[in-house]
Amino acid sequence: MKTVLSGTRPTGKLHIGHLKGVVENWVDLQKDYRTYYFIADIHSYTNNLSSDKKQYVLDIARDLLAAGIDPSKSVLFIQSEVREHAELALYLSMTTPLSWVQRCPTFKEAIADIRAAASESGEEIKDESGISTGLLNYPILMTSDIVLYDADYVPVGEDQLAHLEISREIARRFNNLFGDTLKEPQPLLAKYPKILGPDRRKMSKSYGNCIYLSDTPAETGAKVMSMITDPAKIRRADPGNPDICNVYDYHGIFGSSGLDEIKEGCRKGTLGCVECKKRLAAELTEILDAHRMKRASLGTDGDISDILGEGRKKAQTVAVAKLNDVKKKMGTGLL
Numbered sequence: 001m002k003t004v005l006s007g008t009r010p011t012g013k014l015h016i017g018h019l020k021g022v023v024e025n026w027v028d029l030q031k032d033y034r035t036y037y038f039i040a041d042i043h044s045y046t047n048n049l050s051s052d053k054k055q056y057v058l059d060i061a062r063d064l065l066a067a068g069i070d071p072s073k074s075v076l077f078i079q080s081e082v083r084e085h086a087e088l089a090l091y092l093s094m095t096t097p098l099s100w101v102q103r104c105p106t107f108k109e110a111i112a113d114i115r116a117a118a119s120e121s122g123e124e125i126k127d128e129s130g131i132s133t134g135l136l137n138y139p140i141l142m143t144s145d146i147v148l149y150d151a152d153y154v155p156v157g158e159d160q161l162a163h164l165e166i167s168r169e170i171a172r173r174f175n176n177l178f179g180d181t182l183k184e185p186q187p188l189l190a191k192y193p194k195i196l197g198p199d200r201r202k203m204s205k206s207y208g209n210c211i212y213l214s215d216t217p218a219e220t221g222a223k224v225m226s227m228i229t230d231p232a233k234i235r236r237a238d239p240g241n242p243d244i245c246n247v248y249d250y251h252g253i254f255g256s257s258g259l260d261e262i263k264e265g266c267r268k269g270t271l272g273c274v275e276c277k278k279r280l281a282a283e284l285t286e287i288l289d290a291h292r293m294k295r296a297s298l299g300t301d302g303d304i305s306d307i308l309g310e311g312r313k314k315a316q317t318v319a320v321a322k323l324n325d326v327k328k329k330m331g332t333g334l335l
Contacts, residue, residue: 004033004188007040007079007150010056011048014063015193015210016284017203017290025155028067031063032049035074036149037064039308042079042086043142046135050193058301061308063213066295072177072317077311084319089137091326096140097171105141105162112136116206126202139199146185148319153188161187175287178329193253198227200246214292217285224250229273234274247276256283 006026027050039057057078064216069076070304079085103106111131146167147153154163164187171182194201197209204210210224233240242263244246251262256279265271298304327333 001032001034001185002152003036003149004029004153004155005036005038005146005149005185006155007038007043008060008064008144009040009044010053010060011044012056012205013210013212013214014204015203016288017210019067019213020195021066021192022155023067023069025192026064026074029069029188030068030073033153035067036077037074038077038079038082038145038152038315040079040145043138046138053109055116059214059309061304062295062298063291065298065307066291067212067305071307071311073106074310075311075314078308080314081312082148082319083310084148084316084323085141085144088148088319088323088326089141090314091330091332092144092170092174093137093140096172099168100169101136101139104166107136107138119306122302139163139166140170143170147171147182148322150183151185151317152183152274152321153189154185155188157190157192164197174326178326181325181329195253196246196249198223198246200228211284214295215288217289220284220288221281224277224284225274227277227280229276230266233266236274237269239269240266240273242266247273247280250280250284251276254280254283254287256280297315 006022008014008022014023026037037062041053041057061076064076065071120215142163143166154164164185168184171184174182177262195209197204198211199207199209201207201209211220215223219286224247227250229245229247230240232238232244245266248262248266249258250256256262262271262276262279266276
């Protein structure tokens with residue numbers, strides 16, 4: 001069986017963009033691959049220094065399990081609890097040229113996101129004095145995450161290929177220096193649906209425009225009713241353009257029935273935006289209600305911690321063996 005690895009950062013609750021964009025793909029991959037999924041709490045400090053992450057970690061784990069991540073098929077664990085991630089990243093930082101991490105798209109995009117968030121709050125970042133070395137080393141830690149488990153594949157979209165290429169380069173350079181030790185990960189291309197927030201901006205916790213998996217029906221309905229539609233469709237009878245309507249996009253992404261009817265009704269002016277939004281709210285509520293029921297059936301936070309603990313043991317067994325191999329090749333200590 002080939003191995004797949006992926007992770008998600010605990011910077012807040014999971015939203016429907018995560019569900020459709022990442023988690024459902026993870027669930028499908030369990031069927032054909034050996035899968036390692038981790039909650040990347042160390043990575044989360046690159047843009048969020050809050051020390052209050054424990055509940056986010058537990059909530060994300062609960063959401064992943066409720067969505068179909070099966071601990072009998074996948075190893076689910078917390079990044080920081082497998083200390084080999086950080087130790088291997090330290091060794092890899094010694095072999096990775098500075099210019100490689102400086103040109104990494106992940107680094108550039110993270111800086112852009114930090115500046116955008118600062119701008120939203122009325123601040124301005126004029127230089128890089130507020131950028132941590134942890135952010136600079138993000139791709140090195142990312143590489144450590146991947147190669148510790150001899151991951152054959154990392155699921156990515158086409159726009160993320162460059163992000164993975166630096167991990168391949170780091171692994172290749174290490175192998176050139178110390179012998180064949182680290183597997184170069186390959187991309188496992190997936191088409192992720194682009195889900196915008198109700199305001200048509202990127203769905204992001206920093207923008208406050210997320211529809212969360214844990215939202216109540218009332219919260220979900222209020223957010224859907226606030227969604228921006230075709231600005232030219234002012235009255236119910238006005239013809240609209242579903243191709244530029246966020247509500248119609250959601251209908252398509254979430255598998256709404258009668259999609260052709262919705263499109264025709266919008267174009268002909270026989271379906272009003274309010275009615276269209278109500279249909280979407282009902283459909284989303286049904287999906288999220290099922291998720292919440294499964295979520296509630298998973299027991300206490302202690303039960304979730306136990307599952308993560310079992311995942312840590314399985315992950316650490318593999319990680320220790322790989323790290324020892326790396327150290328032996330590098331000649332560290334007495335190995």
